Amino acid sequence: MIKRRSMLLRAMALGVSVPLGGCNYEDPEHPDLADKFLHAMSAWNDRVQAALFDPHTLAPTFKPDQITRPPRFNAFYSIDQAPVVDEATYRLELGGQIQDKTPWKLTQLRVLPQESQITRFVCVEGWRVIGQWSGVPLRDFLRRVGADTRCKYVSFKCADGYYSSIDMPSALHPQTILALDFLGQPLTPPFGAPVRLRIPTKLGFKNPKSIVQLAVTNIYPGGYWADQGYNWFSGS
Numbered sequence: 001m002i003k004r005r006s007m008l009l010r011a012m013a014l015g016v017s018v019p020l021g022g023c024n025y026e027d028p029e030h031p032d033l034a035d036k037f038l039h040a041m042s043a044w045n046d047r048v049q050a051a052l053f054d055p056h057t058l059a060p061t062f063k064p065d066q067i068t069r070p071p072r073f074n075a076f077y078s079i080d081q082a083p084v085v086d087e088a089t090y091r092l093e094l095g096g097q098i099q100d101k102t103p104w105k106l107t108q109l110r111v112l113p114q115e116s117q118i119t120r121f122v123c124v125e126g127w128r129v130i131g132q133w134s135g136v137p138l139r140d141f142l143r144r145v146g147a148d149t150r151c152k153y154v155s156f157k158c159a160d161g162y163y164s165s166i167d168m169p170s171a172l173h174p175q176t177i178l179a180l181d182f183l184g185q186p187l188t189p190p191f192g193a194p195v196r197l198r199i200p201t202k203l204g205f206k207n208p209k210s211i212v213q214l215a216v217t218n219i220y221p222g223g224y225w226a227d228q229g230y231n232w233f234s235g236s
């Protein structure tokens with residue numbers, strides 16, 4: 001027990017992130033003590049990552065010939081089960097600390113100034129791809145709707161029940177966009193149609209697809225994978 005604890009403390013002091021997903025670390029005498037400790041460590045890790053985050057540091061960008069073809073799909077289900085959202089009736093619902101919560105139609109999002117980026121997408125499973133996404137910079141959108149950007153979190157709910165949230169400094173990062181297009185074409189259902197978050201400073205699971213609701217809040221919203229033990233901040 002003592003050995004184990006000192007090992008964890010050393011890892012903590014070194015800032016080593018212990019992978020939590022799929023790790024059944026059990027102590028027969030204190031069944032959930034180790035679990036609590038690891039979660040406390042992940043929360044501590046979130047704070048360190050947030051402190052190290054530089055809002056002016058850009059994620060690397062790439063040239064068109066470096067784009068990975070075909071792109072790679074991932075979700076908590078297989079590609080044929082991806083939700084299909086009716087684009088005609090689609091509305092992006094707004095919630096929380098936002099002045100104007102009028103829902104947004106797709107056509108309204110499309111006439112806002114768009115930004116395009118060729119960036120790398122990194123999944124926690126160990127693969128990475130390069131793609132081109134374009135859409136509305138999230139910080140422009142948040143300002144337009146009168147979001148209280150002093151709040152801590154921006155949360156997202158998706159058409160498939162997936163959910164995610166990010167810290168406000170990362171939401172205001174210049175490369176964080178509400179993506180509508182991939183390779184200059186509207187997103188397809190498995191890849192997040194009609195609107196997805198593209199945030200190249202964070203891991204793949206922090207890029208929710210087929211977003212139906214966006215909210216601004218000070219109450220920690222968690223996320224589909226973060227609630228299962230994956231590190232919430234998961235970014236640089």
Ligand SMILES: Nc1nc2c(c(=O)[nH]1)N[C@H]1C(S)=C(S)[C@@H](COP(=O)(O)O)O[C@H]1N2
Nearest residue numbers: 072073074075076123158162204205207209
């Ligand atoms: N709505 C929704 N968004 C999601 C997921 C999901 O299951 N549902 N999976 C996440 C994970 S783990 C990854 S790696 C990326 C995959 O995005 P891609 O299919 O465009 O590669 O989407 C993220 N966003």
Ligand SMILES: [Mo]
Nearest residue numbers: 123124204205
């Ligand atoms: Mo992922």
